[in-house]
Amino acid sequence: METLITGKALVLAASAIGAGLAMIAGIGPGIGQGFAAGKGAEAVGRQPESQGDIVRTMLLGAAVAETTGIYGLVIALILLFANPLVGML
């Protein structure tokens, strides 16, 4: 008895793998933000009087970096829950 893989099953499987790969994009900003915060803590330890400037600059950078993770999340969630490729079959 042979089992056939249908086109829809193949697309869904590939989408699941793609969603998993897209989620890797979410790890980078987390590591980067953590690294920046660690260095920021060191900088504040060295120059406590410029804490406001350090946190302000770090905040702007971190907010921009965080959006990059959201792109990956959007791709992953769309592939999982609103897959446009299945409708093309």
Place this chain on the structure above:
Amino acid sequence: MNALKQTQKRIMTWLLIVDAIIIGVSFIAIKEPRPFVLGLVFGSAISGLNFMELSNTLSRAVQMQSDKAQSFTVIKYFIRYIVTAVVLYVSIVAPYINVLGTILGLVIIKIIILIGNFLGDKRFFRNILRRKEDESSGQ
């Protein structure tokens, strides 16, 4: 810390202004604007809250030890990431919220920061074009 509060206030004000402009344009340009507007408001509200939470996280992190600050920030980042995931999931599943509006609302804060702080400053472009060799070596 005053500069930080001012920056927060400025960015949140700009977020409201840009939201209002996009909502106004969507009422003219889109036939059925309600789901898009709901998505935009939903996304930008969560984005603004995430920004405030990021600010609180970093303010607390810089007063910790370096390694503790690192793990604290990463944990907080993933909490915010999960919140964003839930928001996106809800907007995909709910038919009365447009997912494109939510995505735009989530990303809009990046555009505001980029235009207001980096692209609006001429020195940013000058620094890109300036060669390293032209800088004074400090001797």
